[in-house]
Amino acid sequence: xTSPHSLLHRLPVALLFLALxxxxxxxxxxxxxxxxxxxxxxxxxxxxxxxLESLDLAAAGPDGDSALAAPPMDWLSTAxxxxxxxxxxxxxxxxxxxxxxxxxxxxxxxxxxxxxHGVMPPISEYGPELTYDDLTAVASWIYGHYNxxxxxxxxxxxxxxxxxSSQ
Numbered sequence: 001x002t003s004p005h006s007l008l009h010r011l012p013v014a015l016l017f018l019a020l021x022x023x024x025x026x027x028x029x030x031x032x033x034x035x036x037x038x039x040x041x042x043x044x045x046x047x048x049x050x051x052l053e054s055l056d057l058a059a060a061g062p063d064g065d066s067a068l069a070a071p072p073m074d075w076l077s078t079a080x081x082x083x084x085x086x087x088x089x090x091x092x093x094x095x096x097x098x099x100x101x102x103x104x105x106x107x108x109x110x111x112x113x114x115x116x117h118g119v120m121p122p123i124s125e126y127g128p129e130l131t132y133d134d135l136t137a138v139a140s141w142i143y144g145h146y147n148x149x150x151x152x153x154x155x156x157x158x159x160x161x162x163x164x165s166s167q
Contacts, residue, residue: 100122
């Protein structure tokens with residue numbers, strides 16, 4: 001027979017496992033982050049495991065992102081917005097679709113970027129519990145988070161400097 005003392009001793013461990021199991025299934029859902037924006041928490045927990053939030057392209061130089069696992073999100077989002085004519089619905093739709101089924105033929109990035117970083121694996125490998133709504137929330141947050149008008153000339157200058165350095 002189990003003594004009451006041993007049951008009490010195991011209770012905190014059992015509660016901890018229960019709390020972790022409950023938390024684990026909702027920790028990266030499209031909840032609000034520190035700024036109260038849905039999708040930000042998902043970005044901070046999942047996306048930032050590979051993507052820097054931002055990188056000073058001028059200071060980094062033409063090959064400044066070469067050592068990174070993935071392109072920095074500020075210029076990645078700017079490149080996608082540029083290819084989507086800065087259309088929010090087009091941006092969000094492309095990002096959600098690409099996250100679910102990435103591929104070289106679906107990428108909007110220059111070939112040298114793909115050669116340097118590779119093609120992103122499906123988001124299900126990082127956040128299998130993420131729903132379509134979660135992905136939409138994070139894509140919308142990314143779209144609204146970065147100043148496209150400020151970043152676009154910096155990205156264009158960076159891309160031109162890379163073309164000049166590769167010739």
